[in-house]
Amino acid sequence: MSCGKVCGWLPAYVALGLGEDERQEFRAHVRGCQECRRLLWQEDPALAMALALPAAEPTDGHFVEEVLAGIHQRRVEKSLARKKRVWRRVAAAAFLFLALGLAYERWPRVPPPTVVATPVQEKLVPEPFVEVEGEGVRVYQLVSEGEARTQVAFIVSPAVEL
Template identity: 30%
Template sequence: MNPDHARFADWDSAYVLGALSPAERREYEQHLEGCERCRRAVAELAPMPGLLARLEPERAAALLDESSDIASGPRGDLVDAVRLEDRRRRGRRNRIWWVASAAAALLLVAAIALPLALARPSLVAESVAFDSVAEVPLTATATLTQVAWGTRIELDCRYGDADGVEAPDGGWPYALVVVGLDGERTDVSSWRASPGTAARLSAGAALDLDEIASLEIRAMGSGEVLMRSAVD
């Protein structure tokens, strides 16, 4: 076990949700380079921002409302979503166990391959710009950085001034979607925007940088694609 693991053991969720400061994030990423347990934990938590983004704002507010009836138990839809994610995580653990068993028979090969895998550059980065797909005054750019557990995504998005356009309370809800080379789409973050506002988001995908085909910005609810960016 990495000797620093005890200190960083509880940082995984804050890292995936973008709650660490820039200095803490750099420190944690240095730790991830040498701690496989934390890398596994981050990879398993990477889908959680997308899972949380499925909650409607009113339901999320109700869960945080101190006056809500806690004794009535959690909402059924949230429980179902968490149970689904738990089944997926158990399936990943079973696959990891099977792979580990097979790898035991190839110990000599693994002893050579592992140092080569750890030597892979972990800070390969690519900056991309989004193209508009719908008539919405949005501009956006993103920086994708290869890290030990997958890809970190920093998104800058601005909604331009729109005369005569009134946003709903809290703004329009948008989602950042990662599209893999296999066509699978995963929501990794969400936010709200209104005319004249800007947002900077940190998100993460369990895919490596070279496994991502494109990024999309979608309107939550309708699922309409508003902007798209190809990843080389």
């Protein structure tokens, strides 16, 4: 790519208006061309600075091992946390069970209703008595023995024989 082409694309690059392919081409050229980078610096120092930053990637031989070790550690931690959670639930359930048991034991109970056997009083069936009032009318009155207030009376045709 020529520097002249880059100069033509410079305004569009600064206005964030370049197509993606052209943008990548532009960036690749400016990274390697100090003169074009100087031009870009004149237009926008921040954009020029971004392209002048070192591209070298930090290398670290132990990084991968450390990541894998971190993964294993997290796995162990999660497993322990899961076990802890299970034991905590079991302990909570046991505690609840014991508490319920104790509460049941100490709960004030309502005594069962006591049934007192009373001697059955033989009810005396009152003997009917007959009273005759007037002619041709019979009045039968039945009165229980103990309860003077209760009276049953009925009138029967004299033709009917009891």
